[in-house]
Amino acid sequence: MEDVNILSPGKRLRQIRKMLKLGQETLAGDKFSKNYISMFENDKRAINAINAGYLANRINTLAKKTGENIEIDSSYLLKSNIDIAKDKCQGWLSEVDNNLSLDIRKIYENLYKVIILSSEYDLIKYRARALYLKGKYSLLNSRYECAITQFLEALIYYGQENDYNGISEIYKSIGKxxxxxxxxxxxxxxxxxxxxxxxxxxxxxSSKRNEIKYYRALCYHDMDDDAMAKRIIKDVNMENLKVMELAEKVNNIFAI
Structure with a gap:
């Protein structure tokens, strides 16, 4: 899967240069030697922000001349592999979170790619989020055993990050x-x-705690313990139709 293969800064430059069918001398222009470009492309020397800015502008200018739709900035040649991995993971997760008209196949593909890159570069929070979202979609599709397995795996990584909101969300999801x-x-x-x-x-x-109280009250209601459900609902400070409907159900039972 090409998306998860991250090139070094030098290899990124070589890839673009070859896309534009440029020689190293042409890319170097008046500022650099062919040898400088060669050493950078072969990861034998680093590049600073000024030189990266020059090369980015040079690429953009040459791309326009050849009619190619390529435009980069200096960060493309400066970012480490980990930085690129973070950007990719964040982009894929944002697509899933924002539900940009993705079908289920594309959603799982995005999450799979996040898990691969986050595992390779030890990006724990992204792996936790991807596993949580896998569990969420398994839950929505009534694949309950898969959902619990994925939630529990996500819990491990949220725990490593001491992400209490994430841990709480996992417990709530397993409860669902x-x-x-x-x-x-x-x-x-x-x-x-x-x-x-x-x-x-x-x-x-408080909004999250109120939501959890609602689910607790719902459990007691469905176990026919409406006295406990009523006590919990009274503590819920949330203008929510679901809560009001449950409160009405419970109150009607006691009104009989």
Missing amino acids: VYYLQKEYKQALIYFNLSDSILEKSKLVD
Whole structure:
């Protein structure tokens, strides 16, 4: 898969030069020697920001003359392989997060590429996010066993990053899987874990905690423990149609 093959800065320059069918002397112009271009392309010498800027402008100018639609900036020749990997992972994840009219095949392809690059370059937070999103789409497609496996794998990496919001989100998602399987007691365990993580973290998100309380109340309601569901719902400070509907259900039971 070509997208996950990251070239060194020198190899990036060589690739563009060959696309434009330019010789090293032509690219060097008046500022550099052919030997300088050759050493850089073969990773035998580094490049500074000034020289990278010159080469980027030279490439853009020559590309216009040949009618090629190529335009780069100096960062393309300065960024490390890890920087490029981060940019690629972020781009693929953004496409999935923003749901830019991607079909399911393209979504899984993006996530697969993120997992490959993040594994190669030890980009833990991107791997965690990709695995979480895989679990999310497995959940949406009712592939519950796959979803739990993917969520639990993502949990390992969120834990390594001490990402408490991510950990809480994973526990909540696993709770949803068990709820949809009507395993309400098991679901409650994970909803409680999700809430506990948020409570202990310094970044307390009241909207997230209210959402978790809603799911906890829903579990108790479906286990016919409407007294507990009512107590939890009373603590939920959220103008949300789902919460109001559940509260109405519970209150109607006690009104009978």
